[in-house]
Amino acid sequence: VAGLDEFMPHPEDNPLTAERVAMGRMLFFDPNLSADARTSCASCHIPRHAFADTLAVSRGTHGLTGERNTPSLINRGYGRAFFWDGRAVSLEAQVLEPVTNPLELGLTLHELERRVLADPRYRPYLRADRARGEPVRTVVARGLSSYLRTIRSGSAPFDAWGTGDTSALSVEARRGMALFRGKANCISCHIGPNFTDEEFHNTGVFAVSGDSGRARVTGRTEDVGAFKTPSLREVARTAPYMHDGSVGTLEEVVDFYDRGGRANAALDAEIRPLGLSVEERRALVVFLHALSGRITGH
Ligand code: HEC
Ligand code: HEC
Numbered sequence: 001v002a003g004l005d006e007f008m009p010h011p012e013d014n015p016l017t018a019e020r021v022a023m024g025r026m027l028f029f030d031p032n033l034s035a036d037a038r039t040s041c042a043s044c045h046i047p048r049h050a051f052a053d054t055l056a057v058s059r060g061t062h063g064l065t066g067e068r069n070t071p072s073l074i075n076r077g078y079g080r081a082f083f084w085d086g087r088a089v090s091l092e093a094q095v096l097e098p099v100t101n102p103l104e105l106g107l108t109l110h111e112l113e114r115r116v117l118a119d120p121r122y123r124p125y126l127r128a129d130r131a132r133g134e135p136v137r138t139v140v141a142r143g144l145s146s147y148l149r150t151i152r153s154g155s156a157p158f159d160a161w162g163t164g165d166t167s168a169l170s171v172e173a174r175r176g177m178a179l180f181r182g183k184a185n186c187i188s189c190h191i192g193p194n195f196t197d198e199e200f201h202n203t204g205v206f207a208v209s210g211d212s213g214r215a216r217v218t219g220r221t222e223d224v225g226a227f228k229t230p231s232l233r234e235v236a237r238t239a240p241y242m243h244d245g246s247v248g249t250l251e252e253v254v255d256f257y258d259r260g261g262r263a264n265a266a267l268d269a270e271i272r273p274l275g276l277s278v279e280e281r282r283a284l285v286v287f288l289h290a291l292s293g294r295i296t297g298h
Contacts, residue, residue, distance in 0.1 A: 001152050001153070001154035001155055001293075001294070001296065002154050002155040002159040002160070002162075002163060002293075003154040003155065003156065003158065003159030003162060003193055003293070004075065004078075004152060004154040004193050004194070005078065005193060008077050008078070008149050009077070009078070010077075010145075010146075010149060011090060011092060013142075014092065014142045014145060014146065016146050016149055016150075017146070019124075019125055020125075020142055020143050020146035020147075021143075021146045021147050021149075021150055022125070023122065023125035023139075023143035023146075023147075024142075024143035024144045024145070024146045024147025024148070025147045025297075026121060026122070027041075027116075027122075027140060027143055027144055027147070028040065028041045028042055028045075028144060028147055029041070029042045030119075031043070032115055032119065033099065033105055033107065033112060033115060033116075034060075034061045034105040034106060034107065035061040035062065035105065035106035035107060036061045036062050036106075038061070039060055039061040039104075039105060040105075041098065041105075041144075043059075043060075044058045044059070044060070044070045044104070045070060045072075045073050047295070047298050048237075049072075049237055049238060050072045050073075050074050050153070050233075050234035050237040050238050050295060051072050051073035051074060051151060051295075052069075052070050052071060052072040052073075052237070052238040053070045054239065054240070055069075055070070055240075055245065056069060056240050056244065056245030056246065057069055057244065057245055058070045058103075058104070060101070060103045060104040060105065060106065061103075061104065061105055061106040062106070064102070064103045064106075065103070066101075066103045066104065067103070067211070068084055068211070068243050068244065068245075069084075069240065069241070069242060069243055069244060069245035071084065071230060071238075072230070072231070072233075072234060072235075072237075072238045073148060073151050074151060074152065074153045074231060074233045074234050074295065075151075075152050075153060075154075075194045075231055075233055076091065076148055076151070076231075077091070077148060077149035077150075077151075077152070078193075078194050079091075079198060080198045081198060081228060082094040083097075083228070084213065084227045084228055084243040085200075085213050085214050085216050085217050085227065085228070086200060086214060086217060086228050087216070087217045090145075091144075091145035091148055091149070092141045092142065092145045094145075095140075095141050095144040095145055095148070096109065096112075096137060096140070096141050099112050100112075109137050112136075112137065112140065113135070113136040113137055113140075116136055116140060117136060125139070125143065126139055129142075147297070150296060150297040151295070151296065151297035152295070152296045152297060153233045153234050153292075153293050153294065153295045153296070154193075154233070154293055154294070155293040155294045156233070156290060156291050156292055156293030156294075157169055157173070157290040157292075157293075158177070158287075158290045158291055158293075159293065161174075161290075168290075169287075169290055170286065172282070172283050172286045173283070173286045173287050173289075173290045174287075175280075175283040175287075176283035176284045176285070176286050176287025176288070176290075177287050177290075179276070179280055179283060179284050179287075180284060180287055183274065183276070183280070184257065184274055184276060184280075184284055185270060185274070186257070186284075188270045189201055189229045189268075189270065190229060190231075190232050194231045194233060195231050195232035195233060195291065196228075196229040196230060196231045196232075197229050198228065198229065199228070199229060200213070200214040200223065200226035200227060200228055200229075201226055201227070201229060201268040201270070201271075202224070202225040202226045202227075202264065202266045202267055202268050202271075203227075203256075203257075203261040203262070203267070203268060203271050204225070204261035204262025204263060204264050204267055204271065205225075205227070205242045205243060205244065205246060205247075205256075205261075205262065206224075206225035206227070206243070206244075206264075207225065207262045207263075207264045208244070208246060208262070209243065209244035209246065211225075211243060211244060212224045212225065213225055213226050213227045213243065214226035214227065214228075221266075222266055223266075224266055225264060225266055226266070226268075227242075227243045232288060232291050233291055233292075233293070234291065234292050234293070234295065235250065235288055235291060235292075236250065236288060236289045236291070236292050237292060241253050250285045250288050250289075251281070251285055254276070254281045254284050254285055255281065257271070257274060258273070258274045258275075258276045258281060259273060260272045260273035260274070
């Protein structure tokens with residue numbers, strides 16, 4: 001996939017195999033792995049919305065409302081911390097949490113294992129690991145993580161431009177790119193092939209949601225209101241935006257940054273009023289659209 005690192009990292013005990021990916025994909029789309037037997041990972045992480053959804057905050061099993069906006073799962077295999085507050089340090093540590101979260105899939109791990117064991121479709125995938133004495137939940141976590149590592153997006157107009165196709169970006173998109181890297185300062189956080197520094201920043205969104213974000217994990221006052229910088233790959237498909245889904249469109253996102261985010265005691269030093277003209281704001285949005293490419297792993 002053009003524009004991405006060739007190397008997809010994985011833990012030593014979970015190299016990517018076709019079997020694990022196939023099992024993980026099956027688990028991801030399986031509604032039987034939820035309390036109401038109607039909800040799956042894909043109910044919230046919808047493939048045609050770049051594995052996000054269209055709601056401000058997620059809706060889980062039995063229609064229960066969650067606390068945060070469903071993030072896209074694009075290129076998360078390259079990530080270092082997971083969830084908006086980074087509380088999971090690996091995909092393997094992340095993927096069972098939605099299963100047991102009462103507002104998401106709402107199963108106990110015991111019930112998850114019972115349902116996986118009862119489904120003959122999973123049997124061939126369980127055999128080898130079970131023979132080595134691995135618990136079913138570990139096999140499930142490895143499978144889901146392996147599948148997530150195949151969900152990638154690159155080969156966007158931005159990448160084609162980067163490899164020398166001068167027709168890939170319009171004049172306006174190129175102007176937006178220059179602003180992104182320059183006057184608008186987006187690059188100080190949305191950096192690298194995946195447009196994220198994988199760090200936590202306070203842009204002031206939380207001043208309305210009241211979600212303390214990273215501070216829930218670290219307990220430090222300076223982390224109140226800090227959230228993980230999201231990737232901007234496929235961002236045109238993942239509205240609404242931010243950890244609380246409070247911003248409806250990319251135009252409004254750009255207006256938010258142009259105003260200097262939302263004032264609060266711990267606002268990140270890189271967030272300040274930008275003084276962008278109407279044309280400059282429009283160009284930035286055009287550039288963000290040029291980050292939509294080809295999504296693998298459906
Ligand atoms: C009810 C909707 C819902 C369901 C079902 C759901 N998720 Fe999520 N997912 C979310 C929300 C909301 C978040 C962010 C939660 C937070 O940050 O606290 C999230 C976060 C994630 C992340 C972290 C992404 C990142 O950028 O850090 C991964 C990976 C993920 N989910 C995978 C899964 C898998 C695998 C399943 C199925 C086992 C699943 N999700 C089921 C809504 C859902
Ligand atoms: C100081 C670091 C920082 C800077 C500078 C920054 N961002 Fe962000 N961006 C973030 C963080 C952190 C979030 C999530 C905030 C939240 O939800 O509370 C975010 C969220 C977003 C989102 C929403 C993505 C989603 O999936 O919900 C978009 C779009 C975005 N930024 C674009 C931009 C643009 C365009 C610029 C430049 C004008 C910019 N950002 C500047 C850190 C930054």
